[in-house]
Amino acid sequence: MKIDSIxxxxxxxxxxxxxxxxxxxxxxxxxxxCSVAIIKNARSNKMGRKDVLKIxxxxxxxxxxxxxxxxxxxxxxxxxxxxxRKLHLAPPQRLVNIKKCNNPRCITSVERGLDQVFIMxxxxxxxxxxxxxx
Amino acid sequence: MRxxxxxxxxxxxxxxxxxxxxxxxMAHPAKYAEVxxxxxxxxxxxEPSTRxxxxxxxxxxxxxxxxxxxxxxxxxxxxxxxxxxxxxxxVGCYADIIAMRHPKEGAPMAAALKSYVPVINAGDxxxxxxxxxxxxxxxxxEELGRLGDFTIGMCGDLKFGRTVHSLSSALARYAGIxxxxxxxDELRIPDYLRLSLLRQGFGIEETASLEGAIGExxxxxxTRVQRERFFNExxxxxxxxxYILDAAKLSLxxxxxxxxxPLPRVNEIAPEVDDDPRACYFRQMRYGKFIRMALIMxxxxxxx
Numbered sequence: 001m002k003i004d005s006i007x008x009x010x011x012x013x014x015x016x017x018x019x020x021x022x023x024x025x026x027x028x029x030x031x032x033x034c035s036v037a038i039i040k041n042a043r044s045n046k047m048g049r050k051d052v053l054k055i056x057x058x059x060x061x062x063x064x065x066x067x068x069x070x071x072x073x074x075x076x077x078x079x080x081x082x083x084x085r086k087l088h089l090a091p092p093q094r095l096v097n098i099k100k101c102n103n104p105r106c107i108t109s110v111e112r113g114l115d116q117v118f119i120m121x122x123x124x125x126x127x128x129x130x131x132x133x134x
Numbered sequence: 135m136r137x138x139x140x141x142x143x144x145x146x147x148x149x150x151x152x153x154x155x156x157x158x159x160m161a162h163p164a165k166y167a168e169v170x171x172x173x174x175x176x177x178x179x180x181e182p183s184t185r186x187x188x189x190x191x192x193x194x195x196x197x198x199x200x201x202x203x204x205x206x207x208x209x210x211x212x213x214x215x216x217x218x219x220x221x222x223x224x225v226g227c228y229a230d231i232i233a234m235r236h237p238k239e240g241a242p243m244a245a246a247l248k249s250y251v252p253v254i255n256a257g258d259x260x261x262x263x264x265x266x267x268x269x270x271x272x273x274x275x276e277e278l279g280r281l282g283d284f285t286i287g288m289c290g291d292l293k294f295g296r297t298v299h300s301l302s303s304a305l306a307r308y309a310g311i312x313x314x315x316x317x318x319d320e321l322r323i324p325d326y327l328r329l330s331l332l333r334q335g336f337g338i339e340e341t342a343s344l345e346g347a348i349g350e351x352x353x354x355x356x357t358r359v360q361r362e363r364f365f366n367e368x369x370x371x372x373x374x375x376x377y378i379l380d381a382a383k384l385s386l387x388x389x390x391x392x393x394x395x396p397l398p399r400v401n402e403i404a405p406e407v408d409d410d411p412r413a414c415y416f417r418q419m420r421y422g423k424f425i426r427m428a429l430i431m432x433x434x435x436x437x438x
Contacts, residue, residue: 111241122330129241
């Protein structure tokens, strides 16, 4: 299978096999006008199988969201046909409006206009407001 | 500007400082009688309360300040659908400091994020109640003489009991505390609290037997099974009288053991216990006023 190489854009590599469509939706890639290639089940020495997303434009990516969804993803920024930067992600300390608190007693269940915030504590994301576990 | 949302917002040194100021207020009340002259406290109580609201109000009045506020959501614009954030911003235009109680967990945090003035969490659902914790710490310090090296038993509703959660977290910052959690299986402490204490190296014991544990305690912290925390009335009825401290059980306790209770009580402490010198819960309420005076002063940054 041949996918055109990118001149200016972003490659999300080492996505866990089968997860690329989930990322595609979370990142709202369907709203883009540029070409987006979704490569599923590509062979990988490191992972066996992996997914890859190629975005033919230098868009602003929510790296916190990506790091939360899959911290093993590698992000390559391509400029003028060469890899300008390669980013290795980590789970973010703070998640803002990525997940909703599911505690019905939490103020976020009734208060309008309140950001849904989770903070990483002792390796677990907890709601900023009620300490509920994600 | 500082808020007090969670007892963890205060460093141990700050808690010790508040306790020292509260002790000084008890010894020299006249010295503090005018320190908040011209300042207003707003008590925003979206949920009923006797002790906490009145002790905040009494504390502010004893400092020479004044008080505005409401004592139920029905008498606020919350009935019209106003958000906590908007109510807080409104009140911040009139008052210098806010004490908020709300049935939803995290409401005071949501308020603090938008507030122009310091916000004190006066209890948010089953979550936190930091000024009760400060009260408990002052009570233990005054009655036991130390804030470390003792065994405390927490008894009753340890799942929804916010006072237990806050006090356990606060005591975990002092040395030599051993925790004994006494509850029915359905009301055991939350996993996060158990894990947190274990990770910090504390010895904890969980048991269903008050009689079995009471003899080894220096402090017994009784709690009420709270009807308002249950979605299911049948569960409440089944569990509400799980533990009742009476004279017979108290006879198994050490001579100097302290009995604390955040109050109100229902059936969990028999009236016959009230006159036992080990019963501290009425003196505990009095300590609550003094520690709240110290806290208001700290957040308003005023001194005598």
